[in-house]
Amino acid sequence: MKKLFIILSACVLAAACNDIVTYDTDLPDRFSNSGAPVIEAVYDIHDADLETPLTEGALAQIIHIVGKNLANPTSVSFNGIETDLDKCYCENEHSYILIPRVMPSAVSNTLEYKTSKGSVSIDFEISVPELRLDGLANEFASAGSTVRVAGDYFDLYGFGAEGSDASITIGTNPVEIASADENGLYIVIPEGTPDRTLITFSWNDLKLGPQTKKIPFRNTSYLFFKNFATTGFWDADLAASVVTDGTAEGDPESPGYKFWRFKNSYASWTWNSLGMGDGWYYDTPEDWATNWVFKFELWTNPAKPVPAYNAAANQGLFVQLNLKANVPLDLGGGAINTGGEWRTFSFPLSKVASEMPSSGDYWGFAFTIQPPTDWDVDFAIANIRIEPENY
Numbered sequence: 001m002k003k004l005f006i007i008l009s010a011c012v013l014a015a016a017c018n019d020i021v022t023y024d025t026d027l028p029d030r031f032s033n034s035g036a037p038v039i040e041a042v043y044d045i046h047d048a049d050l051e052t053p054l055t056e057g058a059l060a061q062i063i064h065i066v067g068k069n070l071a072n073p074t075s076v077s078f079n080g081i082e083t084d085l086d087k088c089y090c091e092n093e094h095s096y097i098l099i100p101r102v103m104p105s106a107v108s109n110t111l112e113y114k115t116s117k118g119s120v121s122i123d124f125e126i127s128v129p130e131l132r133l134d135g136l137a138n139e140f141a142s143a144g145s146t147v148r149v150a151g152d153y154f155d156l157y158g159f160g161a162e163g164s165d166a167s168i169t170i171g172t173n174p175v176e177i178a179s180a181d182e183n184g185l186y187i188v189i190p191e192g193t194p195d196r197t198l199i200t201f202s203w204n205d206l207k208l209g210p211q212t213k214k215i216p217f218r219n220t221s222y223l224f225f226k227n228f229a230t231t232g233f234w235d236a237d238l239a240a241s242v243v244t245d246g247t248a249e250g251d252p253e254s255p256g257y258k259f260w261r262f263k264n265s266y267a268s269w270t271w272n273s274l275g276m277g278d279g280w281y282y283d284t285p286e287d288w289a290t291n292w293v294f295k296f297e298l299w300t301n302p303a304k305p306v307p308a309y310n311a312a313a314n315q316g317l318f319v320q321l322n323l324k325a326n327v328p329l330d331l332g333g334g335a336i337n338t339g340g341e342w343r344t345f346s347f348p349l350s351k352v353a354s355e356m357p358s359s360g361d362y363w364g365f366a367f368t369i370q371p372p373t374d375w376d377v378d379f380a381i382a383n384i385r386i387e388p389e390n391y
Helices: 002-026 236-242
Strands: 038-044 056-058 062-068 075-078 094-098 110-115 118-123 125-127 132-136 146-152 167-170 176-181 184-188 197-205 209-217 259-266 272-279 292-300 316-321 326-328 343-348 362-370 375-388
Touching: 038 110, 038 118, 132 209, 132 343, 236 259, 236 272, 259 362, 362 375
Parallel strands: 056 125
Antiparallel strands: 038 062, 062 094, 075 110, 110 118, 132 146, 146 184, 167 197, 176 184, 197 209, 259 375, 272 362, 292 343, 292 375, 316 326, 316 362
């Protein structure tokens, strides 16, 4: 009986091997071309059902080209810029291509596909993003430190590239670029750079031509409270528990002035307000409601991010300016974690204030925490101020 089982098993295995050989000979050749390439349609790689053909794409997008004779391309280019074929997968009828994340010198809106048997070109527009320059990620960084520039597409516009006409200067002096790639732009603030300095960025836009924008470094011109020297707090004990200078245990480094640190647990729905009054020592700009912004720096303990504002319940963080309405501070997205670093936040001033004090007025300000759930937080706020939106 054992001998018979072994013989039957051998027969079954031999039959299976014969089947495998037969199937191999019937498989289509997906990696050979019979003629010049043909492009029938282009889709986004996530369009698995091929429902929405594309006539345009974006830098760094992966597209799915459907057609004939697409295997073994020798070159695939967009606006004359060749993609890295090592990052692509191509068969006879399907080709998956990465659009290069490179700024073209000229825009032809053409996709060209070449193989050893010919080539094909189709109209295919590549959207070229404009440079986004928001400012320093931490506007109150120290002189001599390396700071991330908030924005996007710096590398595409030549910042940090050898021979590029893109530049960053303070006055006539160039600013060192520590790094510039698709992950961000980092610059070194020169030692000895004074407060209220403007940093000038210059670059060339394909459509708009030469562009220039100035961003501020440590603009102290309209600080609300300088070290709280003349500030009267409504609750002195509460103020004493939150005002710090960076020397208390666990404090972040001071950005130059005293700041508030809220390290506490707050029960849901409770109204926890830090109120104060001070003199307004500035000439209020006439265009404050249209061209000015409300700014501050935020620091969070990495282990305790600031929970998201709850729009449905209208609960979270609030500011009250000049004793007017309490306005929610929606910091954007979900919970905010600055990773233990100071980060600048900006809001249109008209969103925060319905009226501004006049020079010499005594005015009020309040910062309030009203959590929709129990909060255990550790965060700090510094350098509350107003500034021009553009310089």
